[in-house]
Amino acid sequence: MLSPVTRGNLLLLLASFIWGTAFVAQRMAVDVVQPMTFNGTRFALGALVLVPFAFWRHGKGKETPALFNASTGFFVIGALLAGMALFAGATLQQVGLQYTTAGKAGFITGLYVVLVPILGLCIGYRPSIGEFFGAAVACAGLYLLSMQGGLSIAIGDAYVLAGTLFWATHVLLLAWLSPKLDCVRLALAQFVVCAALNLVGAVLFETITMEGLKIAAMPILYGGILSVGVAYTLQVVAQKDAPPTHAAVILSLETVFAALAGWVILNETMSGRGIIGAVLMLSGMLLAQIGPGKKAQNPGTETARIG
Numbered sequence: 001m002l003s004p005v006t007r008g009n010l011l012l013l014l015a016s017f018i019w020g021t022a023f024v025a026q027r028m029a030v031d032v033v034q035p036m037t038f039n040g041t042r043f044a045l046g047a048l049v050l051v052p053f054a055f056w057r058h059g060k061g062k063e064t065p066a067l068f069n070a071s072t073g074f075f076v077i078g079a080l081l082a083g084m085a086l087f088a089g090a091t092l093q094q095v096g097l098q099y100t101t102a103g104k105a106g107f108i109t110g111l112y113v114v115l116v117p118i119l120g121l122c123i124g125y126r127p128s129i130g131e132f133f134g135a136a137v138a139c140a141g142l143y144l145l146s147m148q149g150g151l152s153i154a155i156g157d158a159y160v161l162a163g164t165l166f167w168a169t170h171v172l173l174l175a176w177l178s179p180k181l182d183c184v185r186l187a188l189a190q191f192v193v194c195a196a197l198n199l200v201g202a203v204l205f206e207t208i209t210m211e212g213l214k215i216a217a218m219p220i221l222y223g224g225i226l227s228v229g230v231a232y233t234l235q236v237v238a239q240k241d242a243p244p245t246h247a248a249v250i251l252s253l254e255t256v257f258a259a260l261a262g263w264v265i266l267n268e269t270m271s272g273r274g275i276i277g278a279v280l281m282l283s284g285m286l287l288a289q290i291g292p293g294k295k296a297q298n299p300g301t302e303t304a305r306i307g
Contacts (some may be wrong), residue, residue: 008242012250015234020257022227023102023109024265025219026094033216034206035094040198041213041220043090046228047191053233054184078177079186083193085170090194091201092163099156101268104145106258107281108160113252114138114288115168123172131288138284144277145270187232248289255282 002010029038097105114135117127127135146157153161177186202208213220239247259278262268270278 004241005243005246008238008240009246009250011234011238012242012247013253015231015238016251016254017257018226018231018234019251020106020254021261022223022231023097023106023258024261025222025227027097027102027105027262027266029216029219029223030094030098032212033220034202034208035091035098036198036202037206037208037212038216038220038223039087039090039094040195040202042224043086043191043195043198043228045221045224046232047188047195049225049229050184050188050191050233053236054188057182057184075181075186075189078173078181079189079193082170082173082177082186082190083197085166085173086190086194087197089163089166089170091198092159092166096156096159096161096163100154100160102262102266103259103268103270103278104157104274105160106255106262107145107278108142108157109164109167110252110255110281110285111138111142111161111164112167112171113248113285115164116171117288119165119168119172130290134284134286134288136284137287138281141277141280141282141284145274145281146277184236187236191228249286252282252285252289255285 026038093105093109114131117125117131118135120127142161146153146161174183174186235251242250255278259268259270
């Protein structure tokens, strides 16, 4: 029989695998469905998947933080802020995937674990030595992976990198909101906000066709049901038992799974320079999470990945 820690680690590994391989689903969808159409449908599906889990937790008598009950206004504001950050990050990532590979997008998106403590300086958080060193190593890796001649960056990588700033902002928002609000209901609400913003944008700025949705049905289902709905639920359940350091390392493997899935399914390849850059980026991510000077509980820097 598996111990709670082992079970938690395995669930996190499964979530990491789903998120990594979801980059392939997203890359496959860009050829037939425009970015906001894809994200709108997948986040709507993810929200539907999370509804039973939210009610199950309520039925199990999970304690809800007092502020959730006391201030509906605060909950609405929190859900709107988190949903808008999620919308910006997911949209920029999906736009970038039109011009870059699933593997590169996975590694660049993973930089959010490095950016979180750096952006945390704005709210008074003091990064550890490991976090600063990890950021430097990851930046060197990004240069090798994405920079072209001189100091120009590939357009697709630039979009994904811009999205990573919003992923990091999203993590900081969740670090602020989670102690005050029920985390599952907050996730459900932010998915609804993200889906609504994407669908409105799709109606206004994109061409939605039933033929395109039909062709992209499998990527949408995978990206919505598994990546947004199931994997997030696995993370919530797993991190009750898995130590934070285990979670940091295991969830960072998402980038490796993205590269492997891109290679196996889409026949993507990296140059020798790109591989060295990817290794440096992964090393920087791990240093930022578990490197020297890292405290056991650093507000706002917990590893989190939603969508």
